[in-house]
Amino acid sequence: MVTLHVNGQDFSYDGDPSVPLLWVLRDELGLTGTKFGCGIGLCGACTVHIDGAAARSCLLTAEQASGKEVVTIEGLDPSGNGNHPVQVAWRETGAPQCGYCHAGQIMNAAALLAKTPKPSQEEILAAQNGNICRCGCYQRINEAIILASAGV
Amino acid sequence: MTHMFESALIQPGTVVNLSRRFVLKGLAAAGTLVIGTSFLPAPARAASAWKTGADLMTGGTVNNPHVFIAIDPSGIVTILASRTEMGTGIRTSLPMVVADEMEADWSRVRVEQAPGDNIKYGNQDTDGSRSVRHFFWPMRQCGAAMRMMLEQAAAARWEIDVTSVRAQNHEVVNLVTSEVVGYGALAKAASALPVPPVEALRYKDPRDFRYIGTGAIQIVDLRDITMGKATYGLDAKMPGMKFAVIAHPPVVGGKVVSYDASETLKVPGVEKVVVLETPPFPLAFQQLGGVAVIARNTGSAIKGRDKLKVVWDDGPNASYDSVAYRAQMEESVTKPGLVVRDDGDAEGALKSAAKVISATYYLPHLAHASMEPPTATAHVADGKCVAYVSCQWPGDCQADVAKTLGIPREDVTIYPLLMGGAFGRKSCYDYVIEAALLSKATGQPIKVVWTREDDLQHDTYHTVSVERIDAGVDKDGKVIAWRHRTCAPSLMSTFKNDYDHQSPIELGMGVVDNPFDIPNLRCENPAAKAHVRIGWFRVVSNIPHAFAIQSMVGEIAAALGRDQRDMLLEMIGPARTLDPRTFRGVKDFWNYGDPVETWPIETGRLSRVVEIATEQIGWGRSLPKGHGLGVAGHRCFLSYIATAVEVAVDDKGNLSIPRVETAIDCGFYINPERIRALCEGGAVMGTALAKNSEMTFKNGRAQQSNFHDFLLARITEAPLKVGVHIVPADVNIPSSGVGEPPLAPFAPALCNAIFAATGKRIRNLPIGNQLAT
Ligand code: FES
Ligand code: FES
Numbered sequence: 001m002v003t004l005h006v007n008g009q010d011f012s013y014d015g016d017p018s019v020p021l022l023w024v025l026r027d028e029l030g031l032t033g034t035k036f037g038c039g040i041g042l043c044g045a046c047t048v049h050i051d052g053a054a055a056r057s058c059l060l061t062a063e064q065a066s067g068k069e070v071v072t073i074e075g076l077d078p079s080g081n082g083n084h085p086v087q088v089a090w091r092e093t094g095a096p097q098c099g100y101c102h103a104g105q106i107m108n109a110a111a112l113l114a115k116t117p118k119p120s121q122e123e124i125l126a127a128q129n130g131n132i133c134r135c136g137c138y139q140r141i142n143e144a145i146i147l148a149s150a151g152v
Numbered sequence: 153m154t155h156m157f158e159s160a161l162i163q164p165g166t167v168v169n170l171s172r173r174f175v176l177k178g179l180a181a182a183g184t185l186v187i188g189t190s191f192l193p194a195p196a197r198a199a200s201a202w203k204t205g206a207d208l209m210t211g212g213t214v215n216n217p218h219v220f221i222a223i224d225p226s227g228i229v230t231i232l233a234s235r236t237e238m239g240t241g242i243r244t245s246l247p248m249v250v251a252d253e254m255e256a257d258w259s260r261v262r263v264e265q266a267p268g269d270n271i272k273y274g275n276q277d278t279d280g281s282r283s284v285r286h287f288f289w290p291m292r293q294c295g296a297a298m299r300m301m302l303e304q305a306a307a308a309r310w311e312i313d314v315t316s317v318r319a320q321n322h323e324v325v326n327l328v329t330s331e332v333v334g335y336g337a338l339a340k341a342a343s344a345l346p347v348p349p350v351e352a353l354r355y356k357d358p359r360d361f362r363y364i365g366t367g368a369i370q371i372v373d374l375r376d377i378t379m380g381k382a383t384y385g386l387d388a389k390m391p392g393m394k395f396a397v398i399a400h401p402p403v404v405g406g407k408v409v410s411y412d413a414s415e416t417l418k419v420p421g422v423e424k425v426v427v428l429e430t431p432p433f434p435l436a437f438q439q440l441g442g443v444a445v446i447a448r449n450t451g452s453a454i455k456g457r458d459k460l461k462v463v464w465d466d467g468p469n470a471s472y473d474s475v476a477y478r479a480q481m482e483e484s485v486t487k488p489g490l491v492v493r494d495d496g497d498a499e500g501a502l503k504s505a506a507k508v509i510s511a512t513y514y515l516p517h518l519a520h521a522s523m524e525p526p527t528a529t530a531h532v533a534d535g536k537c538v539a540y541v542s543c544q545w546p547g548d549c550q551a552d553v554a555k556t557l558g559i560p561r562e563d564v565t566i567y568p569l570l571m572g573g574a575f576g577r578k579s580c581y582d583y584v585i586e587a588a589l590l591s592k593a594t595g596q597p598i599k600v601v602w603t604r605e606d607d608l609q610h611d612t613y614h615t616v617s618v619e620r621i622d623a624g625v626d627k628d629g630k631v632i633a634w635r636h637r638t639c640a641p642s643l644m645s646t647f648k649n650d651y652d653h654q655s656p657i658e659l660g661m662g663v664v665d666n667p668f669d670i671p672n673l674r675c676e677n678p679a680a681k682a683h684v685r686i687g688w689f690r691v692v693s694n695i696p697h698a699f700a701i702q703s704m705v706g707e708i709a710a711a712l713g714r715d716q717r718d719m720l721l722e723m724i725g726p727a728r729t730l731d732p733r734t735f736r737g738v739k740d741f742w743n744y745g746d747p748v749e750t751w752p753i754e755t756g757r758l759s760r761v762v763e764i765a766t767e768q769i770g771w772g773r774s775l776p777k778g779h780g781l782g783v784a785g786h787r788c789f790l791s792y793i794a795t796a797v798e799v800a801v802d803d804k805g806n807l808s809i810p811r812v813e814t815a816i817d818c819g820f821y822i823n824p825e826r827i828r829a830l831c832e833g834g835a836v837m838g839t840a841l842a843k844n845s846e847m848t849f850k851n852g853r854a855q856q857s858n859f860h861d862f863l864l865a866r867i868t869e870a871p872l873k874v875g876v877h878i879v880p881a882d883v884n885i886p887s888s889g890v891g892e893p894p895l896a897p898f899a900p901a902l903c904n905a906i907f908a909a910t911g912k913r914i915r916n917l918p919i920g921n922q923l924a925t
Pocket of ligand 2 (some may be wrong): 097098132133239
């Protein structure tokens with residue numbers, strides 16, 4: 001039995017503890033905001049926050065995540081209204097196309113801004129380089145992060 | 153509204169997170185007035201104001217307000233989206249047309265997704281960039297009819313003539329007394345009125361459109377997407393659902409000979425394995441076959457599959473080797489092939505030309521690699537099937553699932569959820585068939601999850617092609633001869649055995665419809681047999697055709713010492729209207745499925761987008777060292793699109809793309825903001841296919857498996873300054889297509905820019921390390 005602390009709530013999971021956190025979040029806890037894209041840490045679709053830092057939930061087992069503070073896109077704005085500055089900026093710029101990669105993009109960007117509130121252009125690109133968008137929304141993702149960092 | 157299918161399989165309220173079901177329940181409970189087919193005489197079929205080929209597709213179009221609109225007493229207007237959402241914004245754009253034309257206030261409009269049913273909703277094949285082209289008018293008619301019915305109801309209520317009332321922003325105004333009555337209060341009476349026939353419809357003056365053409369409306373799923381609440385195919389939930397990953401035959405068409413699942417079944421969480429039969433060729437949209445591992449979660453299923461031992465019979469494609477195949481195609485284009493267009497005397501003109509410029513281009517197979525891999529969730533029980541899918545063709549999918557299960561079409565309910573990208577892959581719904589078969593075999597609701605490895609290794613690939621062009625120039629520098637040999641396995645091979653030549657569909661994507669003003673123009677198509685499933689990939693055969701043609705224009709310009717843009721404009725020639733059916737040797741010309749009468753080739757529009765894109769990028773300006781400009785302009789999916797690229801290549805041969813300008817003429821348009829997004833995205837996807845992406849095969853097996861070896865464009869290499877310029881068009885200029893075209897001109901424009909910057913001509917994609925010094 002693994003206990004997971006996700007978005008401020010405790011969940012217990014009685015399955016194989018070596019299964020990636022991603023699948024436990026999605027298939028066992030029903031938190032499907034976190035997406036699957038590659039399973040090997042190369043696309044960023046599965047990005048969550050572990051103790052405040054961006055992490056790929058496909059690379060972490062449920063066991064490794066236990067005892068840590070896990071935040072998913074559903075819990076990014078604890079009020080549940082989706083008004084974290086990064087989420088707001090994302091809507092301002094109309095960043096998503098299919099939208100599938102954006103939970104991961106937003107979680108990654110939010111972790112960047114938490115650590116580096118005023119990132120340089122290079123820092124933004126370096127931070128987001130692990131997040132693939134096949135629809136090609138990078139121009140607006142970049143604009144959204146700049147907007148969010150400006151505190152709009 | 154008739155899409156409130158209450159499945160016996162799913163008890164209301166047990167499906168979590170599928171907000172649609174709750175919304176509908178809620179509406180019904182509140183005593184919703186439902187405009188349903190029961191009020192209707194016969195469904196009114198749409199007569200489009202511009203003539204399309206929609207009626208050649210199953211279901212054609214439907215413009216009936218009873219099918220698409222529901223108004224509840226509180227005034228909430230619910231509009232059905234019948235086309236599926238993969239990221240183009242269509243789920244917003246078409247309902248917006250209905251809302252605008254019926255004078256509904258967008259803030260009081262809810263959009264719901266129609267289930268799969270081509271007959272009820274009109275054709276739902278969401279691809280071919282045809283949703284607006286085919287459905288703008290039916291949706292406009294639907295909105296106009298609804299507005300007129302509401303006006304009629306208000307006039308009856310006030311006992312005045314209908315000319316004395318006017319619908320305006322969600323209410324009807326009494327022009328005599330200035331009284332108003334809201335749509336909610338009128339809905340019941342309005343719904344009982346006959347639907348006005350198309351000939352009687354009065355449309356809004358386009359100048360009064362509130363939403364159409366403004367770009368002010370955001371996509372309806374935007375907030376949910378930013379909150380992780382938007383529901384994609386992969387997010388479907390059914391009570392008691394199990395998760396399946398499938399060991400597919402490593403070679404397409406291969407079969408399971410035997411398997412050993414003893415280790416698999418020891419993996420915690422794995423519950424069972426099920427064999428899926430491999431159907432005979434042609435596979436079309438059927439399952440690929442293999443062994444499915446079913447588990448309590450996807451992670452356990454993947455672990456179980458890793459432990460599976462399968463002995464395969466690889467079948468007839470086991471020797472496919474893409475290196476040898478390329479050599480064979482390169483050999484084929486040195487010889488004459490099937491003649492598919494033959495204007496003038498190209499052979500003679502090439503012989504007498506003062507100069508002949510020849511080049512051969514190679515473009516590899518590509519995988520779609522939508523960020524959400526193919527996925528579907530199905531439950532088959534009591535002779536019925538309910539499925540939640542990520543699928544571009546929900547209507548055909550409904551029919552084929554029914555056929556596979558041997559049950560009536562009406563007993564299959566397909567709920568299309570959002571797609572996390574699709575790009576043509578999800579027109580083929582083999583994974584939905586898999587889910588249906590596995591649910592039937594187990595009696596449980598099954599979610600089929602394709603891993604990224606499955607997606608890349610068992611795709612319906614973009615074709616591989618070799619294109620050879622020989623151009624003859626006379627002593628005055630005019631291009632007088634053009635011979636284009638195009639060699640590529642056809643996507644029709646997925647549907648018909650022994651289909652060895654490109655189909656009219658593929659040849660109509662840039663080859664036989666070549667608009668150049670060249671008197672002697674011959675196109676040939678040597679045979680090529682497919683050894684993998686070939687499918688539609690965004691902009692399809694325009695990728696290789698536009699690459700070869702637009703690169704060749706650059707090569708001719710270079711050979712003659714001419715400016716590339718001037719050369720291109722000269723070759724397009726004066727503004728003319730062309731009908732490729734009149735070109736000698738062209739048979740069964742395919743105009744993207746639509747009439748040439750409505751969408752002929754208008755070369756003036758092509759020239760214009762080339763002029764706009766080049767002007768915008770500052771063509772001819774002086775550039776820093778290592779920079780270069782290139783352009784490409786192409787007609788595809790009935791639109792005219794040109795992209796100008798500024799590239800920078802450093803001393804080591806690393807390239808970056810500081811600026812891109814795209815001009816598109818897509819006729820009348822609904823949502824310019826999404827057109828911009830799609831053009832920005834096309835430049836990124838174009839960067840990936842130009843620079844990095846390639847699928848290769850050995851022993852019939854795909855050699856790339858994930859994003860470490862199938863490379864996509866990341867934010868550090870993608871163009872981040874893409875300007876988009878949309879040619880304004882009024883409603884009399886038929887809409888064409890937007891989703892696919894942005895990809896076509898990018899790679900040749902980039903390679904023309906690279907030539908300008910470095911003097912190196914790229915003839916083989918991807919560029920990879922060809923520029924390394
Ligand atoms: S799914 Fe985890 S990084 Fe791609
Ligand atoms: S928006 Fe579709 S993958 Fe990023």
